[in-house]
Amino acid sequence: MNGFVVVGTDTDAGKTAFSLLFLSAFCDQSVRQARFLEDSEQACPFDYWKPVETGDPDSLRVRRLVPTATVHEPLARFVEPVAPALAAKREGRVMPGVAEILAAIPHTEKPLLIETFGGPLSPLTEDVLQIELIRAFGLPVVLVASSAVGAVGRVLSALRAMSGVDASAVVLLGERDEFAETQISKHTGLRVVSWRLPDGEWNTSSLRESASTFSGDPSEVTNPTCPRWGHRLTNLVQRDRAALWHPYTSLCDPVDPLPVVSAEREFLHLADGRTLIDAISSWWTILHGHRHPPLVDALTQAAHTLDHVLFAGVTHPPAVELAERMLASVPWQGRAYSESSRNRASLSNGRVFFSDNGSTAVEVALKMAYQFWCHRGEPSRTLFVGFENGYHGDTFGAMAVGRDPLFFGTFEPLLFRALQIPVSADQLDDTLKKHAGHVAAVILEPLVQGAGGMRMHSPRELRDLFDVAKRHGVLFIADEVMTGCRTGCIWAHSHAGIAPDLICTAKTIAGGMMPISATIAAPEIVAAFNTPDRTKTFFHGHSFTANPLACAVGVANWKLLAAPEWQANADRIEAFWRTHLEPLSHQPGVKDVRICGTIAAVELDVAGGYLADVGQRIRQRSIEAGVLLRPLGSVVYAMPPLCTSDVSLHRIVDAIKSATQTT
Numbered sequence: 006m007n008g009f010v011v012v013g014t015d016t017d018a019g020k021t022a023f024s025l026l027f028l029s030a031f032c033d034q035s036v037r038q039a040r041f042l043e044d045s046e047q048a049c050p051f052d053y054w055k056p057v058e059t060g061d062p063d064s065l066r067v068r069r070l071v072p073t074a075t076v077h078e079p080l081a082r083f084v085e086p087v088a089p090a091l092a093a094k095r096e097g098r099v100m101p102g103v104a105e106i107l108a109a110i111p112h113t114e115k116p117l118l119i120e121t122f123g124g125p126l127s128p129l130t131e132d133v134l135q136i137e138l139i140r141a142f143g144l145p146v147v148l149v150a151s152s153a154v155g156a157v158g159r160v161l162s163a164l165r166a167m168s169g170v171d172a173s174a175v176v177l178l179g180e181r182d183e184f185a186e187t188q189i190s191k192h193t194g195l196r197v198v199s200w201r202l203p204d205g206e207w208n209t210s211s212l213r214e215s216a217s218t219f220s221g222d223p224s225e226v227t228n229p230t231c232p233r234w235g236h237r238l239t240n241l242v243q244r245d246r247a248a249l250w251h252p253y254t255s256l257c258d259p260v261d262p263l264p265v266v267s268a269e270r271e272f273l274h275l276a277d278g279r280t281l282i283d284a285i286s287s288w289w290t291i292l293h294g295h296r297h298p299p300l301v302d303a304l305t306q307a308a309h310t311l312d313h314v315l316f317a318g319v320t321h322p323p324a325v326e327l328a329e330r331m332l333a334s335v336p337w338q339g340r341a342y343s344e345s346s347r348n349r350a351s352l353s354n355g356r357v358f359f360s361d362n363g364s365t366a367v368e369v370a371l372k373m374a375y376q377f378w379c380h381r382g383e384p385s386r387t388l389f390v391g392f393e394n395g396y397h398g399d400t401f402g403a404m405a406v407g408r409d410p411l412f413f414g415t416f417e418p419l420l421f422r423a424l425q426i427p428v429s430a431d432q433l434d435d436t437l438k439k440h441a442g443h444v445a446a447v448i449l450e451p452l453v454q455g456a457g458g459m460r461m462h463s464p465r466e467l468r469d470l471f472d473v474a475k476r477h478g479v480l481f482i483a484d485e486v487m488t489g490c491r492t493g494c495i496w497a498h499s500h501a502g503i504a505p506d507l508i509c510t511a512k513t514i515a516g517g518m519m520p521i522s523a524t525i526a527a528p529e530i531v532a533a534f535n536t537p538d539r540t541k542t543f544f545h546g547h548s549f550t551a552n553p554l555a556c557a558v559g560v561a562n563w564k565l566l567a568a569p570e571w572q573a574n575a576d577r578i579e580a581f582w583r584t585h586l587e588p589l590s591h592q593p594g595v596k597d598v599r600i601c602g603t604i605a606a607v608e609l610d611v612a613g614g615y616l617a618d619v620g621q622r623i624r625q626r627s628i629e630a631g632v633l634l635r636p637l638g639s640v641v642y643a644m645p646p647l648c649t650s651d652v653s654l655h656r657i658v659d660a661i662k663s664a665t666q667t668t
């Protein structure tokens with residue numbers, strides 16, 4: 006789609022007046038010839054569309070006064086001249102949402118002039134403001150304002166409200182005010198032009214006359230003054246290939262990286278105009294949806310307040326609030342205050358240790374676990390037990406406990422000793438017996454082993470593994486970096502009713518918008534470090550520990566987690582998988598279908614493991630179908646953001662189904 010969006014600073018700013026003048030300027034032969042256009046093409050080069058109309062229909066006015074323009078029918082028209090959401094309610098109808106409006110964009114060869122209603126922050130539906138729609142169009146915006154007193158303030162406020170939108174020009178309607186023009190252009194860097202409105206009656210000839218009073222070239226208002234990336238997109242992929250090194254990607258990969266320029270909800274927009282459904286939540290991070298408005302607002306607000314500050318000897322409100330909210334969700338919160346624990350009552354809540362990625366959250370847990378034993382006088386507990394197909398990150402400690410011969414084999418000589426056993430309570434029991442007194446901790450991804458192929462075990466099995474660890478007096482680390490918020494609960498381990506000693510979390514803490522992670526330590530762990538002996542300090546920290554921006558977005562996310570909507574969405578997605586994907590398990594070529602919360606995995610019946618090129622083929626095929634999937638070897642999985650619509654879920658299922666036929 007091509008064109009631009011006309012937005013008013015407020016109701017009655019003159020959006021339709023602008024549209025009429027603009028279309029006349031372009032469509033009217035005499036104006037075109039007199040002013041700037043040599044060619045004598047008959048048809049109007051722009052089409053007009055106002056998706057939602059209330060009160061007197063503007064589209065009819067445009068049709069009457071600029072007969073050469075093609076005017077497309079609105080998607081919704083309401084009688085009362087009030088906010089569309091209200092008008093719809095009074096008429097007992099439903100106001101279409103952003104997705105429906107986008108789906109209704111007229112198909113036309115010509116660029117579209119899309120006229121909005123009210124101002125950028127006018128309510129679109131009962132839950133969404135019009136700015137969401139304006140953003141979703143992804144087109145340059147022309148901001149229209151009345152030149153009457155107060156124009157500068159009205160224009161600047163409206164532009165603030167539209168941060169992130171590509172404004173191409175500001176048009177002042179009415180008597181020309183050169184002071185306002187200069188002020189606006191000085192504070193925004195935008196092109197500002199003025200247009201006088203027809204005196205008296207509006208008809209084709211008075212419009213024609215006013216159209217010629219434009220203080221500039223009308224064609225200029227539709228071209229962004231500073232295309233944010235547009236002019237730099239050329240050769241993006243070639244330049245990437247000369248400058249960058251991507252994770253988990255061979256430098257000789259024949260497949261080019263996807264040039265993503267923007268994202269919203271479950272969608273990724275590419276430089277070449279394609280849109281993909283992000284079926285894997287951008288490596289399991291994006292929780293509610295891309296650019297989820299409450300998170301964007303929190304980040305914007307935080308950016309105006311506190312950017313970053315060191316966290317040693319310093320604290321700040323977002324870190325404290327986020328930690329409190331996280332602690333309220335863990336199993337040992339509010340542990341009964343008893344006489345025997347009186348002297349450590351202040352420790353009864355455990356503590357949150359922030360870092361900035363999942364691997365580091367794991368490193369912190371491993372270091373805390375070992376140091377805990379040192380403080381307890383058992384420094385010989387140097388062994389960790391992990392599980393086959395476990396994955397805990399790419400740093401050295403994380404590699405040691407998640408040993409994978411393909412990924413980490415090269416580093417084997419450098420990795421500390423750790424054991425890898427099948428996910429089995431009996432095997433764990435044998436191992437802990439055999440190494441009695443030497444094991445510091447067991448580390449497991451509860452319910453779903455993610456990178457190892459979305460392998461799942463039941464809450465019952467998880468409970469048994471936990472019980473065995475506890476019976477042997479060994480610490481239990483729950484690596485919830487992937488499972489956090491994905492299994493229908495905040496924590497996967499809570500399905501099993503267990504209380505791990507250390508919980509690692511990262512990807513979704515800030516809704517996937519900011520890099521932040523945390524290691525949450527149980528009261529017993531904290532108690533062992535609660536000593537004035539400074540040699541027993543936990544000497545660990547990162548430059549960006551508890552970054553205030555990330556914490557602020559984290560707080561906004563945890564507020565959302567405290568409301569019921571997110572779980573309703575998780576249930577909806579799980580039910581969708583059960584209805585539409587589970588039946589695939591009986592299909593030839595399919596070895597297994599696994600579902601847990603919003604995670605669904607289909608294991609294909611092929612040989613070859615992770616490097617099997619079937620994964621690469623499926624990835625390419627699904628991208629062509631508009632869905633981003635990234636199979637783990639022969640395991641095709643989906644883990645979409647919570648906002649993903651049923652329409653998109655169907656498309657993901659279709660892509661997975663066609664993958665089962667790719668083998």
Ligand SMILES: *Cc1c(COP(=O)(O)O)cnc(C)c1O
Nearest residue numbers: 362363364396397398455486487
């Ligand atoms: C992704 C992941 C990690 C590593 O997190 P990074 O932020 O990529 O370092 C650790 N553990 C699990 C279970 C993961 O899924």
